[in-house]
Amino acid sequence: MTSKLKNKSILIMVDGFDIRYYDPTIMPVMAHMARNGFFKTGNAIFPSLTNANNISIACGCWPDEHGVTTNCYYDDQRQEAVFLEHADFLTTKTLFEKASQAGQKSALLTCKSKTTKILSNGVCFSVAAEFPEQEIREKYGDPPPMYSADINYWLCDIALDLLKNRDDLDLIYLHTTDYPMHMWPPEAPDSIAHMKKLDEYLRLFHEAAPEYTIALTADHGMNYKKKCWDLAKACGNRGIELEFSVSPVADRLLKHHRGFGGVAYVHLKSPSDQEQVVKILQSLDGVETVLDKDQAAEKYSLLASRIGDLVVLPDEDTVFGDLPEESELLAEDYRSHGSLHELQIPLLLYNYNGQPPKFKEINHNVDVSRFLFTTS
Amino acid sequence: MTSKLKNKSILIMVDGFDIRYYDPTIMPVMAHMARNGFFKTGNAIFPSLTNANNISIACGCWPDEHGVTTNCYYDDQRQEAVFLEHADFLTTKTLFEKASQAGQKSALLTCKSKTTKILSNGVCFSVAAEFPEQEIREKYGDPPPMYSADINYWLCDIALDLLKNRDDLDLIYLHTTDYPMHMWPPEAPDSIAHMKKLDEYLRLFHEAAPEYTIALTADHGMNYKKKCWDLAKACGNRGIELEFSVSPVADRLLKHHRGFGGVAYVHLKSPSDQEQVVKILQSLDGVETVLDKDQAAEKYSLLASRIGDLVVLPDEDTVFGDLPEESELLAEDYRSHGSLHELQIPLLLYNYNGQPPKFKEINHNVDVSRFLFTTS
Incomplete structure (x- = not known):
């Protein structure tokens, strides 16, 4: 072709x-x-x-x-997020x-x-x-x-x-x-x-x-965003350690968005954690939907092997990223993207x-x- | 099938x-x-x-x-618009x-x-x-x-x-x-x-x-709309009589929109009028685009035989319909539809x-x- x-x-x-x-x-x-x-x-x-x-x-x-x-x-070898x-x-x-x-x-x-x-x-x-x-x-x-x-x-x-x-x-x-x-x-x-x-x-x-x-x-x-969750810390604080939570919006341009965005790819330590992690994620204020990788890949035409185990979708006001604590209220002028909104x-x-x-x-x-x- | x-x-x-x-x-x-x-x-x-x-x-x-x-x-037999x-x-x-x-x-x-x-x-x-x-x-x-x-x-x-x-x-x-x-x-x-x-x-x-x-x-x-054109009168006043100008939004529910909408199907008296009519229509404040029926049918998947000779597309503020004069400013609370907006x-x-x-x-x-x- x-x-x-x-x-x-x-x-x-x-x-x-x-x-x-x-x-x-x-x-x-x-x-x-x-x-x-x-x-x-x-x-x-x-x-x-x-x-x-x-x-x-x-x-x-x-x-x-x-x-x-x-x-x-x-990167599961380096156990860190890589651009x-x-x-x-x-x-x-x-x-x-x-x-x-x-x-x-x-x-x-x-x-x-x-x-x-x-x-x-x-x-x-x-x-x-x-x-x-x-x-x-x-x-x-x-x-x-x-x-x-x-x-x-x-x-x-x-x-x-x-x-x-x-x-x-x-x-x-x-x-x-x-x-x-x-x-x-x-x-x-x-x-x-x-x-x-x-x-x-x-x-x-x-x-x-x-x-x-x-x-x-x-x-x-x-969109303006009001609140950020660190999903790894939020899950850890509720009794389950994640392997990793990626904020796919994050790049080297930190001044744009501080690495926060309206979507997260969650990597589980074990498939058996999934049910409990989904329950925790869905209990967080601002989280709208949690899809497993196959559902998300099918619905949005993504590659299932590159979106972690779970894809987390927030409401219009919420973003995900790495924080000192599990959550943070954002500055009034903070604007970002990544979500369905x-x-x-x-x-x-x-x-x-x-x-x-x-x-x-x-x-x-x-x-x-x-x-x-x-x-x- | x-x-x-x-x-x-x-x-x-x-x-x-x-x-x-x-x-x-x-x-x-x-x-x-x-x-x-x-x-x-x-x-x-x-x-x-x-x-x-x-x-x-x-x-x-x-x-x-x-x-x-x-x-x-x-209806060209009755020479009027029919629901x-x-x-x-x-x-x-x-x-x-x-x-x-x-x-x-x-x-x-x-x-x-x-x-x-x-x-x-x-x-x-x-x-x-x-x-x-x-x-x-x-x-x-x-x-x-x-x-x-x-x-x-x-x-x-x-x-x-x-x-x-x-x-x-x-x-x-x-x-x-x-x-x-x-x-x-x-x-x-x-x-x-x-x-x-x-x-x-x-x-x-x-x-x-x-x-x-x-x-x-x-x-x-x-959308709110500010102005209405009667395209037949507007063309007549500028030297060309139209066969008819249809406001496709018009139905029996006059209180909704007074029969005005953001699109018009213009029927020409003669194909030779087309060039001049297009020129007149495009000169009217609020008219954005005039397509011939084949262009409009192809672009928007319509049936060319049912949209007149010309399809007239206005800006967000403008509608078309039958008026006593060629144009009218609309009431502040007037809302309608029909257009690309x-x-x-x-x-x-x-x-x-x-x-x-x-x-x-x-x-x-x-x-x-x-x-x-x-x-x-």
């Missing part, structure tokens, strides 16, 4: 672009593209965290096919590799270095704004701080340069950071300035390369050739990237 | 249940079912009006297959007919009489609360006024009675009215009381018939047997009813 881009395309993955950040009056260019192209409010893939979604988009398939369900995983940052975790080819096999060239521009570590195969040009290489710094200047909105504009400027000057490229994958969404709700002036600026880049991209298809989607939404995202396609997208067929972010390719 | 219910089921179509009406703290029973069953925020079918969605749900297919795209249509209220408009069988062929019995309970007029084939028991038959009045009392929330409870009481006392039934289709959503936004105390009461019925339904699968979805959302609805499945629903496969209201059936 081969996959080939239908048209030169820029695929913009705006990290953390909850649909509530989309206001047509603030983003008139995006609104224009929505009206004259394809737009739908759709769903991210669960869990609503970067890797599971970013890699689904970049591979054009669901996590049960590409294998990545988390930003970090429990998932290597292409070896992929159980399928990326769209960049498929395009490359069809003789098409891809560039990967991302704020987060974990993205280039996982997705660089098949890419002929890549930049991670978090740690750019020397030649990138020389050409584009040093990037603004990782914990800023400005780093997104620095990356967009590179995309713009490629659109103007790299005729050989067929696909540009542009992945911003969600630091602004972690920091600011949609109505905050700083957020409005950020979304306006991203919108202006959409105009610049289209003007620079009017032949390009523009695709835009997101990996997850964002951060799934609503935009799905945008504009300036496509040939058969237009059908409303009923574009439902998740992964459908947006799939649409850019023909598979035969 | 035959279709058969997997399990006895009650399929609840809460007319106008915009996702913003779903607050887990107000609807704890629904929240419990969501946590322990399947829940997703999904999309209604465009146009976001009752018939196109209600009939898609009841037939388990999209409008290009069942043929119904509107509440009313332009679509007859089963002859269906170009496929309903799920009730398919169940009946498999020896399974369905009951159809609806507030709106248009529903029984279109969907009664294959049904062994039906009630339209708008005009109930004498024997229904004798058994259940006279219904409350059509323009009330109470009529929904009257209908739910009948559903409850059937669940308790009609062992022979396999499927109950329960279709409420959206009068409460037209009248009250989600935060209004009257709306909260309405949603709480519907939630309480979910509990009663499950207690009365614990063997039933409970499915719940909606036909469209609801009223598509976000709940998709709920609870207490199913066998293979559970997969997150990636349930995206529209029609997928909820489809899930209840096996097709072979």
Whole structure:
């Protein structure tokens, strides 16, 4: 089976672009593209965290096919959580590799270095704004701080340069950071300035390369959170030690979310603990549902071998992570994601050739990237 | 191809249940079912009006297959808009007919009489609360006024009675009215009381018939609207007479929406008018997009022969309908639907047997009813 881009395309993955950040009056260019192209409010893939979604988009398939369900995983040799940052975790080819096999060239521009570590195969040009290489710094200047909105504009400027000057490229994958969404709700002036600026880049991209298809989607939404549970401590305090509890949202960007997120993968010391652990977890205020790995994998198209023994789903206000005590009330301005409550995202396609997208067929972010390719 | 219910089921179509009406703290029973069953925020079918969605749900297919795209249509013999209220408009069988062929019995309970007029084939028991038959009045009392929330409870009481006392039934289709959503936004105390009461019925339904699968979805959302255009007058005033402009939301329930909605089907006097009419329509403040019938049918899975020559899509604030002048500012409390801005609805499945629903496969209201059936 081969996959080939239908048209030169820029695929913009705006990290953390909850649909509530989309206001047509603030983003008139995006609104224009929505009206004259394809737009739908759709769903991210669960869990609503970067890797599971970013890699689904970049591979054009669901996590049960590409294998990545988390930003970090429990390494039972080292008995600790390890960041998932290597292409070896992929159980399928990326769209960049498929395009490359069809003789098409891809560039990967991302704020987060974990993205280039996982997705660089098949890419002929890549930049991670978090740690750019020397030649990138020389050409584009040093990037603004990782914990800023400005780093997104620095990356967009590179995309713009490629659109103007790299005729050989067929696909540009542009992945911003969600630091602004972690920091600011949609109505905050700083957020409005950020979304306006991203919108202006959409105009610049289209003007620079009017032949390009523009695709835009997101990996997850964002919500205020009120309370965090350390599930290992909570279970320990109630009489059962866990092997480990992973917060799959956790990555190296601690200032975004302190490593907390709205989902946990629980590893049991023994299968015989399961019944009692489920009972304890379900008794915790804010826990909505506990699924065993097979139920969760089946329901959400995940890989059962990579989500622990139990998947824990909280309400909108609750996150999980490592704490000094079993639980903690969070600061009022704390915002994060990971749960079923951060799934609503935009799905945008504009300036496509040939058969237009059908409303009923574009439902998740992964459908947006799939649409850019023909598979035969 | 035959279709058969997997399990006895009650399929609840809460007319106008915009996702913003779903607050887990107000609807704890629904929240419990969501946590322990399947829940997703999904999309209604465009146009976001009752018939196109209600009939898609009841037939388990999209409008290009069942043929119904509107509440009313332009009759070119009579040169006027006629309400679509007859089963002859269906170009496929309903799920009730398919169940009946498999020896399974369905009951159809609806507030709106248009529903029984279109969907009664294959049904062994039906009630339209708008005009109930004498024997229904004798058994259940006279219904409350059509323009009330109470009529929904009257209908739910009948559903409850059937669940308790009609062992022979396999499927109950329960279709409420959206009068409460037209009248009250989600935060209004009257709306909260309405949603709480519907939630309480979910509990009663499950207690009365614990063997039933409970499915719940909606036909469209609801938004405040600020302005209405009469497109025939607007085009006439700008130099081109239209054959007709249909407001597909219009039905006999004028108090709901005055016949105005966020979509229009424009019939041209001559194909040669098209270019100029499109130009005029696109110049009107609040019009976002004008699609020709083939584009619209292809994109939204409609039947091209039943949507006029042009489909007109407005912004969130704008509706179309018949007016004394070409446009009118609407009352501050006016709420309606029909457009791309009223598509976000709940998709709920609870207490199913066998293979559970997969997150990636349930995206529209029609997928909820489809899930209840096996097709072979």
